Amino acid sequence: MSFDNAYEAITEENDSRWAFGTGFTDPLEGVDTTVPSGVDGADLAAYCLMLGDDALILSHRLQEWCTHAPELEDEVAIANIGLDLLGQARLLLARAGRAEDAGRDEDALAFLRAEHEFRNVRLAELPRGDFGELIARLLVCSTWRLALVQRLTGSRDPVLAAIAAKGVKELTYHRDYAAQWAVRLGDGTEFSRERMTAGLAAVWPYVAELFTPHAVELRLAEAGVAVDPSVLRAEFDDVLGQVLRAATLDAPEVPGIPGVAGRAGRDGVHTESMGFLLAELQSVARANPGATW
């Protein structure tokens, strides 16, 4: 038995000697991923990348919390939320790869794209921040994403609809976690209130972007495949209102940070921290081309 390199040796076909198997199987193995008739494959791929990148990049930021959370229970909670989002990202990136039909799998899309090809909203990529900022970002992101995926369960693309239906169940727990912490911090001590207020102020400039539709989203919403994010604002404001009232906090009054010439995350225009994030996220895959894990 001989191998060309060490990776081949440890990932050969017969993996019965490994307790937990090897590699990651395509999360859409055996799923019919035919693009529905009348739907543009390139648009569908771009849309799946948008939602997939939101989950992948925010999951990466949550992973940065490992060993840094204030208590063990929160350590576990943040890791679990990151894992759910990573799972959603894998499904969505795999779905994007199939819709695009250019031979790129989830790994190629996660590890081999350049910064300007990532379609996530900028809120997902902001640096880790402190616990108050984490809770503010999780509250905003999970409230927005839950409202989005709940509507997406009616998508004309059955794969996207199924991924969304799973996401609804997971995001319900994420939103409750963030909301309960926001109340505890906001209505807590002077110090915790100060941190929660500062956290909300830090993420708020990026909130408007969440509801600004991209041309791809509008075209696919028209085709019954996607959700126009501007319709989510009322539900978002209602939920945030409930949380902030319970937390005895006000919504921040800070100006939004516009993109560059009207272009932002959905167009691949990101903030300074995105390059650093990707450098870490992609370094192993790029240093070891063809490696599997």
Added chain:
Amino acid sequence: MVSAVASDEVSAHAVAATVTDPELPMLTLADLGVLREVSEQDGRVVVAITPTYSGCPAMDTMRDDLVHALSGAGYAEVEVRTVLRPAWSSDWITDDGRRKLAEAGISPPGAAPRHTGPVPLTLGPPARSVRCPRCGTGDTELLSEFGSTACKALHRCRSCHEPFDHVKEI
């Protein structure tokens, strides 16, 4: 091995149904409701499984274990497919599965929530009533909605003071 299958007529479904969950080894994939379908044609077996959570890291292990169990029983060709729809619900855990969970000190889930319209926000403790799997009292409290695996919450018994896992309702 192949002849053993021919003589004993062990159905592919029966073999697949013995495979256990890697994180909850007291449960089979059938108990957990993850095993959706097993079909068999001309010695070729197709198994359909559904993930409990999107990021469930046990999926690959389940897949491998199914292939090993079935090829060990003489089925040369085994394909494991993912089914995403309908999404897994904790309601699919069988009565047998619930009993095995409780025996292992894990509180089984109550009925999964059903919504029409927007999902309601929960700012207080969850409405679920959880009995301590060790002493049986209903006087328990939630420590965290996120436990040792994606599918479990962490509770504590106020009577015997033991912490325990509870399978979340989804």
